[in-house]
Amino acid sequence: MKRKSLPALLGLxxxxxxxxxxxxxxxxxxxxxxxxxxxxxxxxxxxxxxxxSGWRVGNSRDIVAAAERAGxxxxxxxxxxxxxxxxxxxxxxxxxxxDVIALAPIVEEGWENVxxxxxxxxxxxxxxxxxxxxxxxxxxxxYIGSDFLEEGRAAGRFLLRKAQGCDSxxxxxxxxxxxxxxxxxxxxxxxEVLSGDDRFRIVHSVSGDFLRSRGKExxxxxxxxxxxxxxLYSHNDAMTLGAIEAIEExxxxxxxxxxxxxxxGEQGAIDLLKQGKINCVVECTALLGDLIMDLAQRLTRxxxxxxxxxxxxxxxxxxxxxxxxxxxxxx
Ligand code: GYE
Numbered sequence: 001m002k003r004k005s006l007p008a009l010l011g012l013x014x015x016x017x018x019x020x021x022x023x024x025x026x027x028x029x030x031x032x033x034x035x036x037x038x039x040x041x042x043x044x045x046x047x048x049x050x051x052x053s054g055w056r057v058g059n060s061r062d063i064v065a066a067a068e069r070a071g072x073x074x075x076x077x078x079x080x081x082x083x084x085x086x087x088x089x090x091x092x093x094x095x096x097x098x099d100v101i102a103l104a105p106i107v108e109e110g111w112e113n114v115x116x117x118x119x120x121x122x123x124x125x126x127x128x129x130x131x132x133x134x135x136x137x138x139x140x141x142x143y144i145g146s147d148f149l150e151e152g153r154a155a156g157r158f159l160l161r162k163a164q165g166c167d168s169x170x171x172x173x174x175x176x177x178x179x180x181x182x183x184x185x186x187x188x189x190x191x192e193v194l195s196g197d198d199r200f201r202i203v204h205s206v207s208g209d210f211l212r213s214r215g216k217e218x219x220x221x222x223x224x225x226x227x228x229x230x231x232l233y234s235h236n237d238a239m240t241l242g243a244i245e246a247i248e249e250x251x252x253x254x255x256x257x258x259x260x261x262x263x264x265g266e267q268g269a270i271d272l273l274k275q276g277k278i279n280c281v282v283e284c285t286a287l288l289g290d291l292i293m294d295l296a297q298r299l300t301r302x303x304x305x306x307x308x309x310x311x312x313x314x315x316x317x318x319x320x321x322x323x324x325x326x327x328x329x330x331x
Contacts, residue, residue: 042100042300043073044293045093046128049106050081052210053238054266058331059104059129059286066289072296083107087114094121100296102126103140107179108133115139124299128292131181141299144291144309146284148182152189154315155233155261158280159194161319162259166199169230172222173205174215174243176235182284183207186235186263203229208239215239219246231259237269237281244277255279255318265316267329273316274324280317286331287311 044067048060060078067074075098079085083106093101094117101123105111111132116139118125124141131143163169173190176183187205194200204226208214215234222229223246232247232254234240240262244254254260255277262269265283272278288311295305316326 036099036300036302040300041071041073042293042297043075043096043098044100044102044296045075045089045096045098046077046102046292047086047089047093047104048076048078049086049104049130050079052081053212053236053264054268054331055236055238055264055284055286056210058266058329059288061331062287062289063102063128063292064289066293069290070293070297072293079106081106083110090114090118094118094123097121098123099300100124100126102128102292102296104129105132106130106177108181108184109179112136112139126292126295126299128288142295142305142307142309144288144295145311146182146313147310148185148284149189149192151182151263151282151284151313152186152191153193154189154282155186155263155280156190156193158261158282158315158317158319159200159231159233159259160197162279163199166230169200170226170228171200171202171231171233172226172229173202174208174218174232174234174239175205176207176210176239178207178209182263183210183235190233202233208234208242210236210238212238212242215242216246217242219243220249223247223250223252229258231261233261235263236284237262237264237266240278241268241272244272253277265329266331270316270326270329273318274326276318280315282315283313285311285313 051057077089090101101118111134115125119139127140127143129145175187204222206218208218232243247254247258260278261280262278263282263284265281269278269281273281291309298305
């Protein structure tokens with residue numbers, strides 16, 4: 001969907017307000033909990049954090065397509081990796097009086113003020129993809145996204161199985177954006193499973209910001225400075241694809257000389273799993289759009305929604321017999 005100009009946005013607000021039979025106030029209304037008519041078109045303002053990875057691009061496309069499928073008017077803003085841009089976008093959604101704000105927060109901290117402003121305006125907020133750390137959790141209506149702790153645990157469980165019979169396992173970790181939920185929890189879940197087994201040592205850990213270019217840069221540097229690497233645990237596919245380029249440039253075989261464990265499940269990573277260059281892909285689905293639109297419409301109708309909605313996900317690895325038949329991922 002094309003981004004709307006301000007007049008077009010205001011037009012949408014007027015239309016939906018008329019359909020709902022309520023008076024349009026240009027200043028935020030404190031009472032949006034009035035019942036809406038059956039033909040009310042839900043307006044969602046979505047603050048996307050950026051386009052750092054194939055996962056993120058697929059997530060954005062899915063959200064736009066899901067809004068069209070659901071007949072939701074979507075105002076989509078891409079914050080280009082800056083929290084202040086996300087805060088500005090949320091303030092503009094409040095000024096436009098959208099029905100629901102959906103936020104994919106780049107980091108966990110720093111949302112108190114702007115979410116209090118949304119509440120003041122009577123606009124419910126859905127968290128999409130990443131979580132936030134906030135004292136008053138009633139400032140958002142619900143969370144739709146993966147269980148990142150479980151993803152980290154799944155990565156650890158794969159390694160436990162792969163390392164059967166090994167005496168010592170030296171691991172390097174390329175982590176996601178500092179202060180983001182997936183980076184924090186993927187690190188914790190992985191360590192939780194391996195702790196207590198002193199064969200495993202994380203000998204180097206660095207943040208690659210979920211970017212392919214940083215994954216490659218870090219891996220080039222790691223290969224020069226860290227000895228005897230057995231395993232790369234990378235928090236997303238984009239960084240993994242960059243790191244694999246570095247490993248191959250160094251004349252090593254990814255998947256054999258270095259065991260590769262990655263998270264997301266982009267098509268590019270699944271293709272390398274099929275070629276034996278990646279050993280394990282922990283799925284984190286980017287396809288959250290339908291769920292977001294469904295919950296946004298339910299909120300607009302004043303219905304209760306679940307606090308947490310986790311999509312069902314799986315692990316793809318060299319231990320699966322049907323790796324060659326993994327269906328196309330779509331991103
Ligand atoms: O793993 C990564 C993206 O927040 C779950 O962000 C998301 C992560 C995903 O850039 O590829």
